[in-house]
Amino acid sequence: MNVSLILIILLVGAFATFLAGDKLASKVALFFGLAAAGAAIVLLNHYNLGENISFINQWITQPNISFALKADGLSMAMLLLTTVLTPIIIFSSFGNDYKNSKSFYALILFMSFAMAGTFLASDGLLYYIFWELSLIPIYFIALIWGNGDAEERKKAVVKFFIYTLAGSLFMLVAFVYMYQKAGSLLLEDLYKLNLSATEQLWIFLAFFLAYAIKIPLIPFHTWQASVYQKAPTVGTMLLSGIMLKMGLYSVIRWQLPLAPLAAKEYMYIFIGLGIVGVIYGSIVALKQKDLKKLLAYSSLAHVGLIAAGTYTLTLDGLRGAVLQMIAHGFVVVGLFYTVEIIFRRYETRAIAEMGGIRTQSPKFTSMFLILVLASVALPTTFNFIGEFTVLYSLSQINIWFAILGGTTIILGAYYMLKMFQHAMLGETNTKPFADVTVNEGITLVLIIGVLFFFGMYPKPITDLITPSLEEILTQINRIN
């Protein structure tokens, strides 16, 4: 039993969903999503028992490429994030009717497959293939099932597609260069390379471009808000919940260990970039009129902080970043879901057209508020653990980083509560707002449950990821 099982389940699921026809598609997709999540948990169990669940096989002999899926704690954590969020995302779409839903759900599963592959791949080319593969489904999801004016949507989505693709090409160049040197793209072979400082810098920058666009870091973020706004909510959830984490994960897995000298040399610049993103994203979020755009900029702020944490190159920074990635994945999916719930009733995402929902729907408001508070990292939620650890790591580097990064807890509270106040509180809107349905309730409660459980007891995840992060740190520190 090894991790390829999950990829197989998701891929087979994608085809099965497509073949199941429009009526059954959503249920089949949910079934396979749950199966993948179940398989991931079983595999986690095997992994914790010390079994080897990696899968390595020669794929192409010339050039020397392996089909290598390596599962360590970090990969398992990200895999769990993907496989658990996928069924939740699929389930969250049950209230909507999509035309040609078989393709829609098949694409979701396919995207999940590609993202899971990205988290598992430990061969450069395989990783690159999965990385690019994940772009294709989201392109179609956003383009075909998105909302708003078709022309503008197309413009936004094509911009996103070309932008991310262009960034990744530099990564490919870096891989090709390293293949020339190492004769293999297996991660452990690449670790053995002794690259000079200049080479490392170029490789670091090539990776950086790919990741900075994907994460996104300021100033490479311009695709984000418009795509989030135009994509269907499911697509936005996939993008913000999982796909952003691909970039951050890759920083930890690929960029830092392969070019540690450059990372150390220019650490301050990249931490600074992350923190500028935190402040900038928070400030821009203040004056957004569209709920989804606001959340997009809040995402920018959060991932900025995570990125700053990864570039500290400390155990705390990496660990906090991973914890925060998972926490942010859940909370942002929940928040986008609440936007969708409002949209189902009010047919709008403009904050100005909402208001007074709390009187009509107290349950929904409570859950929304909990998600808002989790997003601003209130203690006892999972986000606090991540944010605290990241900020702590920043304070180890320089206390000013912690203070400037910490403005997120002030500004975050400002824009989130302002949004909450205008969207949910105030005089009752004339439009009726039905309270959450059972399906919607289940989804939100699940997410909130996860956030609170790990907020109080993050030890399982910490224990899972720490050994592999330590290993990565030794790789980072192998040259001094």
Added chain:
Amino acid sequence: MEMNTNIALVLVLAPFLGFLINVFFGKSLGKSLSGIIGTLSVLVSFIATGYFFSGISAQPEGIRISLFDWIQISNFNVDFGFQLDQLSILWLLFVTGIGSLIHLYSISYMHDDENMHKFFAYLNLFIFFMITLVIGSNLLVLFIGWEGVGLCSYLLIGFWHKNQEYNDAAKKAFIMNRIGDLGLLVGIFILGNLFSTLDYATLKTAIAGATNLDMYWLSVAAFALFIGACGKSAQIPLYTWLPDAMAGPTPVSALIHAATMVTAGIFMITRLNFLFDLTPDVQSIIAIVGAVTALLAATIGLVQNDIKKVLAYSTVSQLGLMFLALGLGAYEVAVFHVITHAFFKACLFLGSGSVIHALHGEQDMRNMGGLKKAMPITFATMLIASLAISGVPLFSGFFSKDEILLVAFHQNIPLWVVASIASIMTAFYMFRLMFLTFFQEFRGTAEQKHHLHESPSLITIPLIVLAILATIGGMISLPGNSWLNHYLIPILPKLATAEHHLGTTEFILMAIAVVGGLVGIGIAYAKYIKQNNVPTEDAAMTGFSKVLYNKYYVDEFYDAIFVKPINFLSRFFRDTVETGLSALVFGFGKVTNEISYQGKKIQNGSIGLYLFVFVLGLCAIVSYLFLAQQ
């Protein structure tokens, strides 16, 4: 040991359970039942606290309970644990005690509100977080409570959520608190980096055992922690949220914004006294900030017409006095004042709530007056509390305030002068409040007059209890023979030697303070009873009183230098920078387009040209392959 853990868990979780019950079943339980459950759950905590209190003398080192590992940091682990020692038990006693009384009061006060179960849920949640704050064994557990009480404060200030102004006030409170929270976090980070622990006990031994302390970072940490305390305890410059927080229901103001939550900053500094003792610079900053806050808030309180606003500024002013005491190193005095203040200020707030209740929501003192006859119990209890806060001898406030002034006099005469002026003003505005509310003729509408009534016993009983406590509360720390000081010795070891005895100077000072208080009362009497003045309308105010009435325009100032620029920046970023960056990205596309547009002109369709270029290319390749080798 097992027993202690269980009881501690009961202590913490009882209010949480009350919260859960009220949240999920509150509506079906009915109003009275949800109120009773809310009250009982706090009462259970109070009883549990009583258990620990009775056992503490046998165990002076306190009880430590570690539940589980919470957060792992590279150089230390933070466990989720409790520490029940003298300080936390003392705090728990009045938090749960006053909490129970206020819950009881709220059953009646909030009875007409349709969301009463939610009110009790939030109150219970608040008590839960407050207990967590106090009982935690390390700074991060404290931080849970610290943020949690901020959240409950937010929820309760904005309890009437249909009014966006209330929501604004709630948001403001939360955000200003969060500014302080950042300070607290920064302090936590520095301590974590310096000592690799956040646990109070370990921290204490680490600091005591350290040979060469980095004084600079220690001071920075202390200062950052102090900023955190400023946010929570409404000190300059972060005090403006507290008066606005009066938007919440009155029991909330009594519980959160007078008696308990705002004292969290004092608790934290007292808890970390071993740290602050090492940083005299920060201590003097604390003392100065406290004294200035006391004076500033008192001056604003002089002219406010909203009964709750007066009390709010009074709270800020009293908190300033406590910080003054903290800054002077007299932690036990600050703690003493916290306790007496909790009694009389809760009583005052609840009394004002009773008045507001009787007048159906009227809060402007200009529309009150003459309530003495209609509401005798409210009047009597509030009078006692006012006497206490004004420092009239034998009431609790006299002892605590006098000690603060005494300490200030011994250490720093200017601060003593400032504090004395502040307390004279306190006496003035408190009796201004009393005279305007209860004396002379009723100035409200006939409709209101018709409905005037004494509040039901559920409201008056807590008032009476608190009034009694406000009277006799001073007994716990009589000058010369202080039970409190002895009780706190394990926490504040320096005290053992600092017990000052009463001499001539002390008696003179006492007399000055008493005379000052009486002068304040006298001026109020002269102005509002003899001359029968009623404060002017808002528009008619002039000169300095207008500045005071508008709170020195601090809100406007903050608005102009923080809120407006941030909003401007936000619009600027949204409209200009975002568009610019976006245009930059599209620019790449446009350049590519332009190049290809120009490039396609080369493809002019002339086969001759193609062939010519082809031949040239062929020649070039062939000559490179065969000729360029040598």
Added chain:
Amino acid sequence: MSTVLIIFCVLAAITLATAFLTIFSRNPIHSAIYLVICFFSIAGHYLLLNAQFLAIVHVIVYSGAIMILFLFTIMLMNLNEEREVHRPRITRVGAIVSFCLICLVLIAIFINSKPIVGEYVTTGEDYQSIKVLGKILLNEYMVPFEFVSILLLVAMIGTVLLSKKEKLQK
């Protein structure tokens, strides 16, 4: 100077001259005629090299089939010298430049490679009779040979299809 060399020189002169004339003739008919002569001279070269079979095939295919095709096409289109359009000077210059260039480069390469041509080997094997060629073609080159036939078939079909008059579409 042996007889063979003289024959070679004559043939080469004819080949080059007619090739030039093919290009420079204004009348396409003349060009075609010159080209036929050129092909014949190349067939002469083949004979000189003792490749009789190829010489025959060459004459049949090129002079016989291809050139007839050319002539028919020219006559079909009724081309004559007047139809030749004016050529801009730049075209001529370009053509001459590329002619010189490619000539120079190719010859330079040859000279540059300094081939050492020693004694020419004579194995005495019969390697160019029809018998041997047939064996090679149908053994080693069996598959390509069949493909060539398919190619010719396809070309035939294509030609028919292309030159058929399209029906006027409504």
Added chain:
Amino acid sequence: MNNILNHIGIENYIFLSVILFCIGVFGVLYRRNAIIVFMSIEIMLNAVNLLFVAFSTYHQDAQGQVFVFFSMAVAAAEVAVGLAILVSIFRNLGSITIDNLKNLKG
């Protein structure tokens, strides 16, 4: 039997076919008449064929001749199709000047 190259020399053949090839190139560039262009291409093909045969003799190997054979077949097919295309172009445009064939220009 004597090798004929002993009398002539392989280099003469090389020069001959190079010049022949260049004449073909020149023709393609110089003329605008598609038919003449075609003829020039035939000249180039023949230049190569000639070299094949010469080297077949040089190596005393039949493979070169086999290639010439194939090349002839290809040339025949090419000419057939090419001329058919020319005919249909002529039918549509009324001329076969290659300057007119600019439909694919950018």
